[in-house]
Amino acid sequence: MRLYFARHGQSVGNKKNLFYGWTDYPLTEDGYKQALELGEKLRDIDITTCYTSPLIRAAETARISMRGRDVPIITLDGLKEQYMGDLEDTTIEENLVRHPQLIEDMLSDWTKVAPPGGESYQVLESRVTGCLDKIISRGENALIVAHNGTLATMITKLLEAPLGAIDRFWLGHGDYSCISLRDGRVKLICFNK
Numbered sequence: 001m002r003l004y005f006a007r008h009g010q011s012v013g014n015k016k017n018l019f020y021g022w023t024d025y026p027l028t029e030d031g032y033k034q035a036l037e038l039g040e041k042l043r044d045i046d047i048t049t050c051y052t053s054p055l056i057r058a059a060e061t062a063r064i065s066m067r068g069r070d071v072p073i074i075t076l077d078g079l080k081e082q083y084m085g086d087l088e089d090t091t092i093e094e095n096l097v098r099h100p101q102l103i104e105d106m107l108s109d110w111t112k113v114a115p116p117g118g119e120s121y122q123v124l125e126s127r128v129t130g131c132l133d134k135i136i137s138r139g140e141n142a143l144i145v146a147h148n149g150t151l152a153t154m155i156t157k158l159l160e161a162p163l164g165a166i167d168r169f170w171l172g173h174g175d176y177s178c179i180s181l182r183d184g185r186v187k188l189i190c191f192n193k
Contacts (some may be wrong), residue, residue: 001181002189003135003158004047004143005151006065007171011033013056014107019087019095019115022080022157024056031057034174041176041193047071048140051131053079053147061174062145070145071144078131081147082110085118092113110149111163128153136181143176158186 009031013020037127042065050073053061062073089096095103105113114120132154135142135173144151153168158179161169171177171192178189 001136001139002141003154003181004042004044004045004141004176004178005155005171006038006061006143006176007148007151007173008053008055008057008061009038009174012122013057013074017092018089018140019084019092020089020117021082021084022055023089025072027060027171028031032064033062037062038176039065039067042110043145045071046141048136050072050133050143050145051079052057053077053081053150055080055147058147060091062143064144065145073100075132075137076131079144079146079150081122082115082124082149083119084115085123086116087118107168111166115162115173124149125153125157129157132157151177155188159188160186 009027010023011027011031013023013025015028033036049114050062050066050071052058052075054075054077059075066073106115128150147169151171152166155169155177156166175192178193180187180189
């Protein structure tokens with residue numbers, strides 16, 4: 001069994017440099033192109049099912065990248081990005097002025113500092129792990145299209161990497177990574193391809 005992890009293409013929220021976990025921004029023109037390129041990269045790879053976050057940037061990326069293939073696309077709420085609470089839909093720059101210490105702490109280790117009114121890493125990890133367990137239980141080659149926080153959490157869990165390693169798994173827009181699970185062994189096949 002192989003799991004393919006793909007981050008959505010660039011969205012309007014990325015371009016505006018926002019905190020926007022659950023705010024539903026569409027893909028930019030570049031993001032649309034990245035989704036098409038992802039589809040080309042995955043063209044000859046055996047994928048049984050595609051799972052996606054319901055947020056439009058991920059769902060569009062999944063739909064575009066799987067275009068022309070007979071692969072069901074299943075939406076799972078648990079694949080959403082971290083909810084940013086009071087910081088939702090605000091720029092990183094304005095928050096560095098308003099809340100410099102909070103933002104510096106969040107950016108240095110987001111697993112330890114939750115956004116005010118938002119979702120802690122522990123809540124994110126719990127819902128993401130539930131989705132991952134559900135996907136693995138099906139035992140099929142699957143594509144998971146989601147968000148950096150969601151996917152980095154899954155990769156960290158699967159590789160049994162220390163929590164501090166999560167910031168080292170930064171997924172590129174429209175790139176994919178692959179992990180194989182076979183006979184109780186987990187192996188990183190590729191990263192940001």
